[in-house]
Amino acid sequence: MNLSYTPRSHAKASVPYTRKSTPMQWLLIALAVGFAILFLLLPLLNVFAQAFASGWAPYWKAITDKDTGSAIRLTFIVAAISVPLNVIFGLAASWAIAKFNFPGKALLLTFIDLPFSVSPVVAGLLFVLLFGANGLLGDWLTAHHIKIIFALPGIVLATIFVTFPYVARELIPIMQAQGAEQEEAALTLGANGWQTFWRVTVPSVKWGLLYGIILCNARAMGEFGAVEVVSGHIAGQTDTLPLRVDKLYNEFDPVAPFAVATLLAFLALATLCVKLFLEWKSRDEA
């Protein structure tokens, strides 16, 4: 099961239906646009409206708060560790799966998809059961003074788990479609393995790779359930931005949770812009 989606190829996208418009057609368009505005655009706009409901000062106070600052820092640190690791994994997995044949490939692909179908809170629980004080490795970790749960390593592990398939999922179909002929040609012409990989393979999948990275990053920075279970909610220490929103919300502050949420909404807007750019770029090149 794939709970992400691949960038649509616009190369073959059909020209919209140009048969004469009918009242039925306009009714359907109005319904679709109305639904999208009420249900998709309004919630996004509402984040900003509520954040600035009492003006600029409370907004500024909320996002420059010390605990919010450390939440921003933690969110970036977690993404900066988990996204590159999943990129390396994605490149390795797609190289092995798309360019080689081996027994058990179908099973491996199913396993790669697994994190998409596990509830994020269950993902968090898995790490608590493994590394928590009562976990399987709990005694050993305590004896060696290693703290994973309620600390940065646990948050990073849970984030890697929930964002695990994003990059691999984007790259595998693209590399499979391209086959291995170009790489073989490069090798024949005397390039070594690394040169072939960096100069032939990576450039040919670059838009798909970037697309996977921004999706992976958006999920890594925005993940709530899995991180909440392993974080322990220590303000200023293990609160990421989404957890900070939750904490402020539970304090019944009318502005602050929305103010912090705008930072995540900006992340969403940036992700959407990059996605549009990538679709436009890959259509351009097709």
Place this chain on the structure above:
Amino acid sequence: MAGHFETGPREGPGVSNPLPGGKITLGFTVFYLSVIVLLPIAALVIRACHLSWSELWTLATNERALAAYELSLGASLIAALINAVFGSLLAWVLVRYKFPGRRWLDALIDIPFALPTAVAGLTLANLFSEHGWLGQFLVPMGVHGAFTRLGVVIALTFVGLPFAVRTLQPVLEHLDRGVEEAAASLGASRTRTFVSVTAPTLFPTILTGFGLSFARALGEYGSIKFISGNLPRTEIAPVLMVARLDQYDYTGAIAVALVLMVFSFALLFALNGLQGWASKFQQP
């Protein structure tokens, strides 16, 4: 389409492959997968095996747990149905009609995918509350969208919508228009063409989109935490699991987690079959 890799041996030079790095990349892939995904899942299974089955069964099936599954399944089902209807409408309008702002509408579809679920829950709860932009009209009419079961359905619909649209959209784009034109030239009306030619071809794909958004809804937690208001009436299974964990009831949390895992593996299995079936309809 989503969920389909070619796994059979390829023909041509790929089979006896001179490329380097096969063993090391495969080794790293299996190692990373084992550490990040398989080992933690094994931890759950090992822990569960050490618990008494009767205790697990009692905790997995007590009244509170059954009510949570019921709401999880019911609300996810309703949300997925709404998404199947409106997702199909959106995909249809985006692919078949030309109108100003079509690109903007297309971009809006991804909002639930890009917006962190905590933010989605926060803003939806506010939108449907008494003083919210929508709630100020709806609450006087008796429609309470915040801190109710309706709110749970609203949030689950929001997070699942892109799956329904984006599953159907590429299939619609590549649909062979010739068959529809043939039906029309044989005298079928537009409605008749749609009902007897277009809709049956698209049905498996719509069902796949329905399944994907259902699966997404079943595991959802972040948005629900905000919009459900932590009430017994609005408790879904993932919320129950976290509530038990917060009280250090590990056995209770494991029991719910196992049930959720069974649900998701059953869905994974069903969806893989469904996507295989759907892809048959996409071949001209």
